Amino acid sequence: MTDLRVFVVDDEPEVAAGHAAYVRRVPGFEVVGTAGTVQAAVAVLTRQAVDLVLLDLNLPDGHGLDVVRGIRAAGRPIDILAITAAREVEHVRSALALGVVGYLLKPFTFADLRERLEAYRRFREELAGATSASQATVDAMFGELRRPTSSGTSPKGLARDVLEAVIGALTDAQPSALSASEVADAVGTSRVTARRYLQYLADEGRVARAQRLGGSGRPEVTFAWRR
Amino acid sequence: MTDLRVFVVDDEPEVAAGHAAYVRRVPGFEVVGTAGTVQAAVAVLTRQAVDLVLLDLNLPDGHGLDVVRGIRAAGRPIDILAITAAREVEHVRSALALGVVGYLLKPFTFADLRERLEAYRRFREELAGATSASQATVDAMFGELRRPTSSGTSPKGLARDVLEAVIGALTDAQPSALSASEVADAVGTSRVTARRYLQYLADEGRVARAQRLGGSGRPEVTFAWRR
DNA sequence: ATCCTTGTGTTCATAGTGTTCACCCGCCCG
DNA sequence: CGGGCGGGTGAACACTATGAACACAAGGAT
Structure with missing residues (x-):
């Protein structure tokens, strides 16, 4: 499979650049652009072919989830990985209801992000692997994204x-x-x-x-x- | 907590009644209505307070996911459990992107549905329990919706x-x-x-x-x- | 009637799986 | 320096899924 195309949205340019650098370090992913506002993001994403958006929810001209709504309204098959410092449960729930594939709280480490990206790639492979699903494959697809990630990556009992x-x-x-x-x-x-x-x-x-x-x-x- | 309010959507009245009966058998859930078309479902759901919709995707006047779009557009905090015989992976993906909490393939048993409903209730309790989330609670919320085991039926002696x-x-x-x-x-x-x-x-x-x-x-x- | 042909239903040896539990090794603390 | 302690290991064991082999069943052919 070709690399998965990632688009990074964050209002602070240095942070966006940092996230982009993280993404590039993960094999199988490439960064195809960045944006700093809701408007700019929606404008690009309704045109460009993108697989996944790293989306900071805190943006100057609106809420990050507005970007998601824009994409959904345009009917584009783009997935969202929400990134935010906002810890309100209500936000998490809204993000879930809009079908984000993950919700990562700042600050996070490279390992955290890599894990999400790899889970996402597994999800995409699952998707590509089958055209007709059984309940088990459906569960696997949901599970791949919803796995309570071992963000501490502490394999207990293993050397x-x-x-x-x-x-x-x-x-x-x-x-x-x-x-x-x-x-x-x-x-x-x-x-x-x-x-x-x-x-x-x-x-x-x-x-x-x-x-x-x-x-x-x-x-x-x-x-x-x-x- | 009071019972979770469930709304059932299916084009065949007997099937809808069957699903409703299933739901009533699970403690902590009540059925607050049924509908058989996209229009009727959206009309009710934009007014009535409902927690969860059992949504058949195959409806006479459109696709079930149109109901989801209507609800999302209205900004209502209603969750969706998709129920369908459609096994196309593309449908599963669309449903995921629209933030459904589960995707159950027909035909399913009462045990299957009960398991999903109970997972959903755990999710709601998780939600109610905290106002401020850590990465761990976010992961837990995402994870709760994942089917724990496909152990709906674990027949001994069979792989x-x-x-x-x-x-x-x-x-x-x-x-x-x-x-x-x-x-x-x-x-x-x-x-x-x-x-x-x-x-x-x-x-x-x-x-x-x-x-x-x-x-x-x-x-x-x-x-x-x-x- | 009897045989022959084809497929059913069952038994059982076999070769794996999954789990338990005592051990061992390194480390910390007195 | 000796005694606990906590994590990682594998021998032993109980269990499970499979197919070869076999006895039986039900029609058609002779």
Whole structure:
């Protein structure tokens, strides 16, 4: 897939530039422009092809959600990641009702933003992967965006180096999938431990679970790195 | 908290009544009305105080999402639970972009609906509980709307993937019926396994059994997806 | 009537999965 | 320096999903 096009809206130019720089650091995303006002944003977004808008809700000539309304009224398939210092629950709810894909409170770290962007990309891949949905895929699509993100990224009970080894084994094996035992062999741990890490990665949405039928006996569950 | 007020929209009166009956069975919810057209729904919803709309997307005078647009345009704080047989991913995405709180595919069981309603109530309680949000509470609010597990039905002895593949094979073959062997071929399992899943679906009432006479030898038992 | 052909329904070995629990290792504190 | 303590690990175990094999069933052919 080509890069996802991101548009950044913030009233302070340096902040907008900072967000843009963050976005560029995440592979698979490109920044196609910035704006500082509701008017400017709506003007651009009703014309230009954009996938995602990083939208500061606090703008000089109105509320950021007005931009969303403008886009929705124009019927454009553009997603919104709201960014704001506003902590009022009412704002959060309004944003949810307008279908934003995420709501990030300032101040946030690069890791926070990257996580949202990656969740968004998973969502887009889910979308591209299927034309006809089952309830499970619908749930997955909602879930990808609504996942209570581990913004603390604290994988409790897991060791960082083993986690990296597991990820390494999976990326090496691409595009084929590996069973828990195969990962265990590759990493040099027991199957149980490999399974723990794979489970974590699957919950996190970073690997996909599937089944490998064929031999007699119970089928294998396989894990594949998502790209 | 007082009961959450639910409004039901479906073009077929009996179906609307059925949904309403389902809703009444869930403690903490009450049904405050029904409608069968986009016009009627918008007319009521722009006046009446309602918390949640069970919205069938297939309506005689337009698309269900038009109702959502009408409500959003009127700026009313009403949430939507979309209900539809439409499996096109594009529809799911549109619904997401309009901020629906859930998307339930027909046919669904009472347990499925109850689960969504309860998730929605948790969301509302979350909302009422705090006036000022942290990133964690924002995440919780987004996450509450996510279906916790697709555990609406977790049949023992059956794998979810295979079950979906079987359902997929049957819906693809609509309106003709398939024998157990044909399903097995389509799914890639043995006949025994296919039969197990078909048996389950038949017990569950989601699939109809019939006979196919004709060839020489014993007649075949066939299974057809029920609309 | 009897066989033959084709497909049903069931049993059971097999090869996996998922979970529990005792252990071990490093670290902090007395 | 010895004794707790907290997190990560894997041996052992209970359970689960699958298909080969088999016994039975229901029509048509002879």
